[in-house]
Amino acid sequence: MxxxxxxxxxxxxxxxxxxxxxxxxxxxxxxxxxxxxxxxxxxxxxxxxxxxxxxxxxxxxxxxxxxxxxxxxxxxENRAADPIVVAGRGRHRQVLLITRSDIGVQAIPGGMVDPGETAPAALVRELREETGVDLSDHQPVILRRGIVDDWRNSDHAWVASTAALYEIPAEVDAVAGDDAVAVAWWPFETLARLDAAITAAGHTLYAAHRPLLQRALDHLATAVKPDQPR
Structure with a gap:
C-alpha cells in the first residue's frame, strides 16, 4: 500500500x-x-x-x-449558501455570475453562513452583498444540499452548500461588492454556451460550480411553467 x-x-x-x-x-x-x-x-x-x-x-x-x-x-463542515439567479427563458436565458476576488474565476455569488444564521437568510444576504440584487421577496427552489468540491477542502475541514435557484423574468442591475470584483449576466441556454461565452471573454468558469449550474439547467428543463401546457 x-x-x-x-x-x-x-x-x-x-x-x-x-x-x-x-x-x-x-x-x-x-x-x-x-x-x-x-x-x-x-x-x-x-x-x-x-x-x-x-x-x-x-x-x-x-x-x-x-x-x-x-x-x-x-x-x-463549513456551511455555505449559493444563490443561482436566472433571468428569462430558453435562448434568452441569462445567469448572474461574479468574478471571485480570491481566485479570479467566474462563479455563483455566495459565501459562508454566519453563526446562528439560516441558509435561506444567508442566500439572500450573500446575493445582496456580492451583487446588490435583493431577492428577499422571492421563494427559491432548493437544488442541492451537499459537499462542494472547493479548493480549500481538506481531510478535516470542508464546505457543504445549500444551492438554490431564483427565477426572475428579466435581468436586473447588479453591482459588484464584498468578495466580488465584477458581476455580469451570461448566456445560460446550456452549460456549453455558458462555457463558450466565458472562454471567449478570456475568463474561466469555477469548476466546483459546474455541477450546481447543470443541476439548475436540469431543473429548468423539466419544470412546468404556469403558462405552459402540461
Missing amino acids: SEYNPVNITPPELRPEALAHHVPDWAESTPTPADVTDWPQRQAAALVPFQLDAHNWPMHPDGRTGRVGRNLGLWG
Whole structure:
C-alpha cells in the first residue's frame, strides 16, 4: 500500500503560533480539531453527516482529499449558501455570475453562513452583498444540499452548500461588492454556451460550480411553467 502524503494547506494566519496572538474575524480560534468542544452539536447540525476519528478529528465524508490542515473558518463542515439567479427563458436565458476576488474565476455569488444564521437568510444576504440584487421577496427552489468540491477542502475541514435557484423574468442591475470584483449576466441556454461565452471573454468558469449550474439547467428543463401546457 502506498504511503499517504497529504499537503498541509493551512495558511500562516491559521497556524497555532499565529492564532495564539491573533484570530482572524472569519475563523475560529482552535488550533487543532482536538481543541473543539462542541462536536456533537456540529455533527447534529451538519448538512452532510460526518464522523470523528480516534483522536476526535473530523473526517471528510467523501474520504481523503490529499490535503490536511484548515484553510476555512471552522474545523469540520463549513456551511455555505449559493444563490443561482436566472433571468428569462430558453435562448434568452441569462445567469448572474461574479468574478471571485480570491481566485479570479467566474462563479455563483455566495459565501459562508454566519453563526446562528439560516441558509435561506444567508442566500439572500450573500446575493445582496456580492451583487446588490435583493431577492428577499422571492421563494427559491432548493437544488442541492451537499459537499462542494472547493479548493480549500481538506481531510478535516470542508464546505457543504445549500444551492438554490431564483427565477426572475428579466435581468436586473447588479453591482459588484464584498468578495466580488465584477458581476455580469451570461448566456445560460446550456452549460456549453455558458462555457463558450466565458472562454471567449478570456475568463474561466469555477469548476466546483459546474455541477450546481447543470443541476439548475436540469431543473429548468423539466419544470412546468404556469403558462405552459402540461
